Amino acid sequence: MSTDTPGGSADDAPSRAELAARVDELEDALAEATDGDDTKKMSIIATKGTLDMAYPPLILASTAAAFGYEVTVFHTFWGLDILHEERSKNLKLSSVGNPNMPVPNAVAALPGMDRVTTMMMERKIDDNDTATIEELIETSLDMGVEFQACQMTIDLMGYDEDNFYDGVTTGVGAATALQDMAEADIQLLV
Amino acid sequence: MSAEFDITETLDVTGASCPMPVVKTKSAIDDLAEGAVLEVVATDPGSMSDIDGWASGTDGVELLDQEEGDDVYKHYVRKTE
Numbered sequence: 727m728s729t730d731t732p733g734g735s736a737d738d739a740p741s742r743a744e745l746a747a748r749v750d751e752l753e754d755a756l757a758e759a760t761d762g763d764d765t766k767k768m769s770i771i772a773t774k775g776t777l778d779m780a781y782p783p784l785i786l787a788s789t790a791a792a793f794g795y796e797v798t799v800f801h802t803f804w805g806l807d808i809l810h811e812e813r814s815k816n817l818k819l820s821s822v823g824n825p826n827m828p829v830p831n832a833v834a835a836l837p838g839m840d841r842v843t844t845m846m847m848e849r850k851i852d853d854n855d856t857a858t859i860e861e862l863i864e865t866s867l868d869m870g871v872e873f874q875a876c877q878m879t880i881d882l883m884g885y886d887e888d889n890f891y892d893g894v895t896t897g898v899g900a901a902t903a904l905q906d907m908a909e910a911d912i913q914l915l916v
Numbered sequence: 917m918s919a920e921f922d923i924t925e926t927l928d929v930t931g932a933s934c935p936m937p938v939v940k941t942k943s944a945i946d947d948l949a950e951g952a953v954l955e956v957v958a959t960d961p962g963s964m965s966d967i968d969g970w971a972s973g974t975d976g977v978e979l980l981d982q983e984e985g986d987d988v989y990k991h992y993v994r995k996t997e
Contacts, residue, residue, distance in 0.1 A: 789935040792942035793973050855931045865939055 768795045769910035771903060775804030777817040777847055777859075783916045784808070784862035790912070791869035798910075799866075800903040802876035805916075806883060809875050809890045814859050819844045867893045874898045921980055921992065924952035930959045930988070937963040938970045941993065945977055948995050953980065956991040967991045 740748070768790045772783040783805075787797045807813040821827035821834035821843045833839065851858070857865070867873070874895045880887065887896045907913045927944045929937045937958045944954055956967065964982060971979035976997040983990040 785935045788939050789970075792935070792939050792970060794975060854933060856933050857936055862935075865936075869939065869943070 766793070766795045767906070767910040768797045768912040769903070769906040769914070770797070770799045771907075771913075771915045772799055772801045772805035772808060773803050774916060775807035775813075775817060777819040777844060779916065780808045780814070780817050780859050781862075783914075784859065784866060786914065787871045788862060788866045788869060791866065791871050795912075796870075797866075798872045798874060798906045800874045800876060800898070800906065802879045802903075806875055806879055806885060808859065809863070809873055809894050810885065811889060811891050813889075814863065814891075817844075817859060819847045863891055867891065874902065876900075876903075921953045921994065923955045923992070924948060926955040926957060928957050929963075930957055932958070933960045934962050934966065938966050941967060941970070941991070942974075945993060945995050950995055950997055952995050954993045954995070956993065958989045958991070959987055961989065963989050963991065967993070 768787070770783045770787060772780075774780070783799050787799050790797045801809050807817060818840050820840045821829040822831055822840075824834075827834070827843065829839065829843065834843070850856075863873070872895060873891070873893070875885075875887075875890055875898070877897050877899055880896060890896065925944070925948060927940060929940050932940065937956065937960050941954065941956050944956075948954060956963075958967075960966075964984065968979060968982065971977050971993060976995060978994045978996050980992040980994050981990075982992070
């Protein structure tokens with residue numbers, strides 16, 4: 727009969743000092759791995775330019791900035807209109823294809839109906855003291871949100887770099903957006 | 917009204933709705949010194965949850981108290997660093 731400890735003798739087990747050294751080593755490695763930039767990041771891709779769809783990216787961007795996030799919003803296709811100084815003040819809303827609006831599609835498709843629907847929405851925004859798109863953009867810029875306007879779609883839409891709000895970054899493309907998304911803690915496509 | 921802290925400054929965001937109460941609170945806190953207490957007066961019922969969430973998710977601020985009155989919501993935030 728053996729008196730050895732099951733699983734090997736006590737001599738084979740690492741000493742306390744060895745274990746302590748190993749813990750130190752692992753803690754150093756962990757510190758190195760998690761070192762550096764611990765700023766939280768959010769990356770939003772804004773692709774829509776209707777009045778209702780312009781709100782979510784701007785509300786989330788400004789709120790994330792208030793949380794201390796570094797935020798970039800990459801605007802492409804119709805999303806460019808949100809950054810367009812003139813067009814952002816005249817974003818439209820349509821009832822066509824939107825069964826939640828109180829207008830039947832057959833009526834919503836009539837000429838001039840988008841203007842009516844948009845006016846209804848604008849009145850609601852005003853009555854509720856909801857911030858305007860322009861206010862949200864100015865606020866977001868003040869808080870350090872980076873708005874990027876996709877160069878390929880600027881050219882496609884026939885826009886000019888001067889059409890956008892001061893502080894908007896132009897001359898960027900998908901690779902820039904992808905890099906931001908890869909580094910971000912939160913990525914959203916709106 | 918709690919007597920455990922002195923209010924350094926009051927921010928009036930009555931009438932403003934999401935996201936403005938949180939966004940304006942953040943900007944106002946940035947302008948204050950460490951240890952200062954900001955009173956935020958809002959009418960947005962969502963501000964109760966939003967300012968609570970913002971304070972717990974943001975470094976350097978502590979939510980001291982929240983009061984719900986008649987259509988008025990008061991928040992007390994201390995800048996801790």
